[in-house]
Amino acid sequence: EADIYQTPRYLVIGTGKKITLECSQTMGHDKMYWYQQDPGMELHLIHYSYGVNSTEKGDLSSESTVSRIRTEHFPLTLESARPSHTSQYLCASTLQGAKGEKLFFGSGTQLSVL
Amino acid sequence: DAKTTQPNSMESNEEEPVHLPCNHSTISGTDYIHWYRQLPSQGPEYVIHGLTSNVNNRMASLAIAEDRKSSTLILHRATLRDAAVYYCILSATMGGANNLFFGTGTRLTVIP
Numbered sequence: 001e002a003d004i005y006q007t008p009r010y011l012v013i014g015t016g017k018k019i020t021l022e023c024s025q026t027m028g029h030d031k032m033y034w035y036q037q038d039p040g041m042e043l044h045l046i047h048y049s050y051g052v053n054s055t056e057k058g059d060l061s062s063e064s065t066v067s068r069i070r071t072e073h074f075p076l077t078l079e080s081a082r083p084s085h086t087s088q089y090l091c092a093s094t095l096q097g098a099k100g101e102k103l104f105f106g107s108g109t110q111l112s113v114l
Numbered sequence: 115d116a117k118t119t120q121p122n123s124m125e126s127n128e129e130e131p132v133h134l135p136c137n138h139s140t141i142s143g144t145d146y147i148h149w150y151r152q153l154p155s156q157g158p159e160y161v162i163h164g165l166t167s168n169v170n171n172r173m174a175s176l177a178i179a180e181d182r183k184s185s186t187l188i189l190h191r192a193t194l195r196d197a198a199v200y201y202c203i204l205s206a207t208m209g210g211a212n213n214l215f216f217g218t219g220t221r222l223t224v225i226p
Contacts, residue, residue, distance in 0.1 A: 004131055042216050042219075059215075
């Protein structure tokens with residue numbers, strides 16, 4: 001079973017607030033990802049990390065930022081939330097360097113910005 | 115980036131086999147074919163993956179065409195719990211990250 005956790009599961013917040021979405025995995029995976037998904041739409045990669053102190057932007061531009069201070073932890077931060085940030089955010093992890101390796105996903109955080 | 119093409123939706127009767135097709139005509143020789151599925155209000159979960167040979171696991175079977183330009187995910191007996199969006203994905207390299215690019219997938223409806 002996957003051991004990757006996201007909190008909170010749901011978040012409703014007002015415009016202008018700073019928020020951090022948490023993602024943790026206990027599998028020792030090097031690579032971690034953040035995807036953004038609107039209802040019925042495809043997943044878009046917004047950030048990824050090869051390992052500690054490594055962060056890269058994905059194919060979809062995002063105003064969010066990420067950090068990777070510990071292997072198991074990959075939080076995503078929005079400094080000033082806006083209604084356009086309303087979406088589902090999915091975190092995933094995998095072992096580095098293995099194209100055939102499977103991704104493990106968290107259950108997601110559904111963010112609503114009023 | 116190599117892309118995949120899937121039907122938007124499919125229906126199946128419960129306890130019957132389901133064949134979910136995927137076209138990937140621009141696949142490169144080193145791309146793996148992955149299948150994931152996403153249940154309502156959940157993150158995607160891994161189903162199966164392969165490179166050239168057909169693959170079987172407890173969830174499904176993956177049939178890969180000889181020229182690798184298409185593949186088929188086979189659910190041997192659909193259950194109501196198999197109703198989900200199924201994604202066919204090619205592993206791609208973006209700056210060496212080996213990230214997977216998800217499309218809109220096939221929404222499978224299972225009819226009781």
